[in-house]
Amino acid sequence: MTRFLTGSAAALMLSAATIACAGQSDDGGRKVHAPGNPILADGEYYSTDPAPFVFDGKLWILAGRDEAPEGVNDFIMPEWQLLETSDPASGEWVHYPAIARPHDVFDWAEKGRAYAGQIVKGLDGRLYFYAPVMEKDSDAKDRFAIGVAVADSPTGPWHDAHPSGPIISQRVPVANTIQNIDPTVLVDDDGRVYLYWGTFGQLRGVELEPDMMTPKGDIVTVDSLTGFFEAPWLMKRKGTYYMLYAGNKAGPDSECTPAVYHACIAYGTAPSPLGPWTYRGVVLKPVSSTTSHPGVAEFKGHYYFAYHTADAKGGGPFRRSVAVDEMTFDDSRTPAAINLVTPTKRPGPAPEPTRNIAPEAQAFASNQPIPVQYWIKALNDRKARKAPLPPEMWGNWSGDNPASEWIEYRWEKPVTVNGSRIWFFADQPAGSGIGVAPPAQWQLFYWDGSDWAEILTPDAYPGGSGTFLDVSFPPVKTRCLRAVLTASGDGKSHAGMGVEEWEVLTPEAKKPGTAPVTPMAPCE
């Protein structure tokens, strides 16, 4: 959102950025000043799965709340919360924590798992909240189900509008085997109501009766939206229906993401609410959290695109935070195309000088194409995690692993370096011939202008995993640096190898830079 600010306003806000400006609003919310994304950034409240809507002349965002302790890889989500503003560009928001909890609203639901919901204004003028929750007494293999609550104000009180149970589950309205979450609802201009939902590549849609909760007609299965993974968002503009969604068509040439477990936001269009749907392209590139989740609302002549990232203090894949940026359309195309959204961030403190110049290089590896569960850019993303998810590292496990592999950095111009730190991932002990184990050995080589030359260190290259392993050496000047990794094993079978982070150090610390975008030529 910083791109909405004038220079002087941005400067003023920058000086205030480190001060948490929270007071009390008239109706009990907490006033929050957000000089950019994410809106809640101090790590006190994480916010996730945004679903924006307009009510009473204000822009509201329904959000879940991530509460996973650090290092826990699970969606610990006890409740829903709201953000409200009269002007997103002002950075002035009101935050309403804990507006609803699954077991408080739905007698048939258990505590926790307050996943991605949506609030829409019904045909009777009341607000309807479509909430994925877990059924507590169900023999379904997957107990996720979609309930509907009703209220007259976004902050509630919310009551179960369908007390007999969920409107969608593995048992109702027809037996199914999918995970029934991520509902999105559109009330069309003609008063008809449509619900879509789904995850893990399964997208379903159905019309609802004017009561906003009774399914009407057949359920449609959508399989024409390329790479659909989850998080559908249904909207309509100028007669065209748009479906935004989290997609993960992984592979080296994917315009979405090269790694599974990362998602872009993609979209398709349809001439009518239940399809047929045509894939149209990418709206948002992968963000810093492994999941991505879209929501859009038109407010005062602008379209606002809400999503979540891991950019708040202490953030991560299970500690996500809501961000908002403007979304625009290219009306010269038919149907109008959604322009790629440029994510913006709040101003941060000036980066500390560093000796690590790996982030200024492009990373390559000998195992091209990299298996889609890994991500080469994780090598120099400045993040080493105690409990990484698969895409948060480079790796080579394939079931038939080679005896050695290399990873390489290429810089635009020669650099002088005299140290390096590497963090290996392992799920097997040293010496293993299966799984992912610390390499039996690793060694650095630099391109000396005509060949790869070994880097000799005064001490042996240290072994291990789950922590940085440091080496220092007399300075060398080079454009390309390689780490050659020898796999552990018994000579017949080799373990795979994984690297979470690989730093390369210059003699003196300096202001951090970024990697060039155009592909770096090899050293030869």
Ligand code: FUB
């Ligand atoms: O927040 C839990 C799940 O993560 C949502 O249901 C998905 O859309 C993803 O954002």
